[in-house]
């Protein structure tokens with residue numbers, strides 16, 4: 001019985017995701033569903049990315065949080081168009097939540113739309129929102145056991161940002177193990193080692209974005 005209900009929820013989600021997909025295609029916008037555990041550095045990555053791209057790509061952002069508008073304020077202060085979704089408790093974004101705010105975010109002229117998902121290493125990866133691709137952030141302070149313990153997000157993502165590499169000297173995380181385990185789950189995963197604090201590695205990521213979007 002439970003399995004049936006879950007299947008129906010996912011089917012309904014896929015239908016609305018396809019509607020979103022159509023709207024994104026019509027607007028000519030490339031959409032990235034950005035996922036991670038809370039605090040891995042999604043918003044920091046978007047701030048760095050906006051500055052580094054420096055108008056090479058016109059971007060917009062949808063922020064997903066359980067509550068609050070802090071992330072939208074951080075992004076909005078950079079002059080990037082942004083809309084905040086508050087899920088009111090739900091631990092992931094679904095296609096319908098994104099669909100409901102699309103009318104408020106003019107997509108005309110936008111080349112790349114980031115959707116920052118709710119901080120959670122599990123179910124955001126289960127719900128398509130109509131994106132072109134999923135990208136995940138894992139900060140090295142979360143520990144090198146995470147790929148094998150939370151495989152789905154690594155499998156669903158096309159790129160993995162290994163963030164906070166400035167903190168490597170202060171952790172016992174084995175970055176080679178993270179990369180090896182992540183690649184064993186998803187051999188086509190593109191991995192970027194980045195520090196949003198120092199800016200190290202950011203240009204490789206933004207070059208990848210430009211190549212994928214243009």
Ligand SMILES: Nc1nc2c(ncn2[C@@H]2O[C@H](COP(=O)(O)OP(=O)(O)O)[C@@H](O)[C@H]2O)c(=O)[nH]1
Nearest residue numbers: 038039040041042043044163164165195196197
């Ligand atoms: N040392 C260090 N701290 C970082 C880095 N990236 C983000 N942070 C910090 O980590 C915390 C969470 O970052 P945030 O971008 O809000 O994460 P989010 O919850 O995934 O959006 C903040 O205090 C950031 O300043 C990094 O590369 N190095």
Ligand SMILES: [Mg+2]
Nearest residue numbers: 042043071116
């Ligand atoms: Mg955030």
Ligand SMILES: [Zn+2]
Nearest residue numbers: 091092123124
């Ligand atoms: Zn959830």
